[in-house]
Ligand SMILES: Nc1ncnc2c1ncn2[C@@H]1O[C@H](COP(=O)(O)OP(=O)(O)OP(=O)(O)O)[C@@H](O)[C@H]1O
């Protein structure tokens with residue numbers, strides 16, 4: 001399959017028609033934003049991080065979103081259990097290594113979780129993706145210090161190592177598998193002034209993974225929708241406050257012609 005306006009639209013219709021349950025173990029900062037974004041897209045979010053309930057919730061869900069943004073040891077145990085159970089149940093997992101590279105705790109936790117149960121897709125900014133692969137790069141808190149293009153080769157190595165799809169977000173987004181690279185040039189710089197837009201890209205990827213078993217295509221569709229809704233919203237916004245609200249409205253009202261008119265997608269072959 002090749003991602004295009006048609007395949008993206010089909011997936012979006014599937015999400016809106018089937019409202020897949022997306023189980024999120026995510027951070028305190030973005031829980032509300034990502035739950036609302038999943039609802040606006042057409043999916044059904046649930047945030048559940050207690051060790052005592054994660055297996056039952058994974059069982060109900062169509063995809064699992066793991067985000068280490070505000071981690072602690074209890075949450076790591078719940079993430080580990082949820083990820084292992086999702087693997088066993090053959091449910092897709094999307095992993096967001098928030099702040100990997102900023103502290104050893106985040107970098108080591110990321111590596112540990114990836115080795116215990118490799119996700120279907122990993123999405124991070126360029127610094128986070130570089131940090132996973134032991135590049136000598138530090139992350140400034142949760143924001144990237146790197147350009148996404150410079151990390152594409154690193155992502156290729158990771159995609160091969162973990163047999164998964166890697167998404168590097170930034171001014172230009174790259175979706176990297178061991179066979180293919182897709183580049184998306186949608187989005188708007190104002191998106192960096194709202195917290196958790198990356199976490200939202202991760203959550204939306206969960207919804208696309210729920211309806212499309214080709215993980216690289218599903219991730220490409222999700223990142224395109226994120227960028228297109230972001231730019232539609234930014235054009236109507238005076239600043240980050242209104243962008244946050246307009247983004248939800250743009251997702252909810254997204255039409256096939258918006259995708260056809262705006263999609264800036266390029267495929268590269270190795
Ligand atoms: N300069 C930019 N121009 C256009 N779009 C951008 C730009 N920077 C980021 N984006 C878009 O914003 C979204 C979030 O990407 P970003 O790389 O900022 O994530 P992040 O650093 O993980 O964010 P967070 O940690 O706050 O969740 C993506 O959809 C990306 O395409």
Ligand SMILES: Cc1ncsc1CCO
Nearest residue numbers: 027029069070098142196
């Ligand atoms: C700001 C922040 N700090 C930890 S998680 C998070 C949300 C954006 O990644």
Ligand SMILES: [Mg+2]
Nearest residue numbers: 098125198199
């Ligand atoms: Mg992030």
